[in-house]
Amino acid sequence: MTENVIECNGLTHYYGKRCIYENLNFTVPKGRILGLLGKNGTGKTTTINLLNGYLQPVEGECLMFGEKAGHLSPGVKQRIGLLIEGHVQYAFMNIEQIERFYGAFFPNWQREPYYELMKKLAIAPRQKISRMSCGQRSQVALGLILAQDPDLLILDDFSMGLDPGYRRLFVDYLGEYAKAEEKTVFVTSHIIQDMERLIDDCLILDYGKILLQDSTHSFLNSFRRFTFETTKDIKNLDLPGLLNTEVTKNKIETYSFMSPDQVRKEFISANIPVKEIKCETLSLEEAFIGLTGKY
Amino acid sequence: MRNAFPGGSIHWINREILRRMTKALLYKEWLKTRWVIYALLLTGIVLHAYLFIKLGRTFRFAGKEHLWDVIINRNRFLFEPVQYFPLIAGLLVGLAQYVPETYQKRLKLHLHLPLPEKRLTLAMNGAGITILIGLFSLFIGLLLTGISVFFTSEFVTMAFITICPWYLGGLTIYGFTAWVCLEPSWKMRIANTLIAIFFTYFFYMSAAPGSYEPTLAIYSVATLLPIVFIFHSINRFKSGKQD
Structure with missing residues (x-):
């Protein structure tokens, strides 16, 4: 032991x-x-x-x-x-x-x-x-x-x-x-x-x-950043499993431990149309900011 | 040897290692206090030289009778200027030792040293007390030897009884300085300072010859009191007390 x-x-x-x-x-x-x-x-x-x-x-x-x-x-x-x-x-x-x-x-x-x-x-x-x-x-x-x-x-x-x-x-x-x-x-x-x-x-x-x-x-293998565009006008977004989501005009940036498919499903179930989801692996510093937020 | 303390007990400690560690602790105290010690030695020598030169002049120009008149009839002590020397010495040695330990909370470094905390505290405190006792013995000896040249042995005894509380006060203020410095909270430091001033005042109430004679034993015991308080401050520091 x-x-x-x-x-x-x-x-x-x-x-x-x-x-x-x-x-x-x-x-x-x-x-x-x-x-x-x-x-x-x-x-x-x-x-x-x-x-x-x-x-x-x-x-x-x-x-x-x-x-x-x-x-x-x-x-x-x-x-x-x-x-x-x-x-x-x-x-x-x-x-x-x-x-x-x-x-x-x-x-x-x-x-x-x-x-x-x-x-x-x-x-x-x-x-x-x-x-x-x-x-x-x-x-x-x-x-x-x-x-x-x-x-x-x-x-x-x-x-x-x-x-x-x-x-x-x-x-x-x-x-x-x-x-x-x-x-x-x-x-x-x-x-x-x-x-x-x-x-x-x-x-x-x-x-x-x-x-x-x-x-x-x-942590670095499972935590990712997702960026994509949507045609829907969204002000605030609070979906389960998504962290520190930022919406700028029709661009969305969010972080999650979920896979790209799971993230896509979340958006579909929330009736938010998404274009191609970009999924990125992160450095520890980026992952830290993604998890804790910028502020 | 991998570990000087198998089982974590001080009883297992090798005497040679303990001696080396204690020597290192004393070395640190020496580095902190050496300039204050030099300054006090110089000041004390100058002060005592001045007192004896002045006494010699009075002896020559005013005569022995005049001096006896001052001592017996006017009840004056001829060496009053030494009264606050031990107080200043105790304060300075205390500040020289404890301000560097409390600045940036360096006491954490001291308490992290691999010796029991009580021993670490007593070593630091003991070093300061030893320095002061050394300095005080030197100047008490110097004063009494000088007095014995001019006066009878009864006067020498009376002079010792007169200056004794002042020197005990020097040790007391040293202990109180440690207590105040080691206290982690500023509010408590202010309260402790007021208590220290009040308590130390009793050692300097009178400069009349032999005025403390009946209570000298009580003053001697009271000198030890701040040492207990130091442990209280360290416990408060360790439990993270702050404003």
Whole structure:
């Protein structure tokens, strides 16, 4: 049986009266890379805070390596590499001091790859992290996580502040590293095009609920965009199984998990004549927008 | 070794690893506080040098009798300017340690370190208290040694009793600074600050020689109080309390 590294059961959380989500259940099996996607304010960072015990859920529980979040033993903490949103690190240290500091806490600490990465940054060894650019700070934070060599990597908005080249390099490296070393990764990012190259599974949150929990491959194979013209004058269209439908004059654009034939049948049964239906497979970013809507 | 804590228990920990981790924690505290320590050392030396130069001048020009008159008949303590030095020292060391931890919620990084949370908190707090005790011992020693050159041993004892609450107040304000900084909600921070000011005021009510002598034991115990409050702030931080 596959070991679940992360297990969240019946997670419910509110900020005051505002429901973030109710009864959220998910697992992350060992060796998988799960991307948590959602618009701003849907609860991505909240979930990461709940996982790490920096927030108590109203109901439910999170387990990591079988231990309850908020009560993780030092042994389990050693196995978790945490990247906090904004690549927050001890900015009063320089790259040598921070390496020396963290190196004492982790038995598998690998200083060589860390310094290899730091060489590429072209920064003075004694330059404080607070005096670095946002991108350089991000790379220091990511370098520290990789030096820790944890079994589980929790990366909150890892791509923030990284330039496109380094983002691509990091995503490719992380993907290969995770697969080769059987690492488990739980990741959020605003740049969804990066996630497509990286994640095995996706969990898409909307305000107060889960929209989708599936493997990325299965999601992208089953979710499509349909565009077509109609002769009928339609203002609003709300048919079952069709999502985020937009009508512009006589052109209709909609998204669905249904096959083209099923979509056609829906329109016929709604007495809407359609011309040729164009069906497109989507990138993860397009599929995300199709599922969650543009606004 | 794959895991320094098989079974997740601190009891399994290798002494050498624990020593290395504790050293790293202290290293972090040193990096945060070293400039404040240097500044306090310099300020304290300058302050005490000034006091003794002034005392020496008075001794030479006004005479011993005048000094005794000031001390005995006017009930004045000659080293009043040191009164707020420990208060400022406690505040500055506290701010130097805890502001970098709370800015951008960096406390999450600290609490994620692979040691029991109580130990992590006590190590940070203990480092600050040790720094202050070190600084305070140095300056108390300096002051009392200097006083013993000019005055009798009774006066030295009285001087110690007089300055003791001020230095205890320095430790207390340090604890309160930690309590206020670690508190996650701004509303509670303001409330905590008011409580801290009210409580610390009692340590600085009087500069009259020996005025705190009957209550010194109570003040010593009260100094420990904020340490309990720090754990309360950390628990609130962990449960995600915010405005």
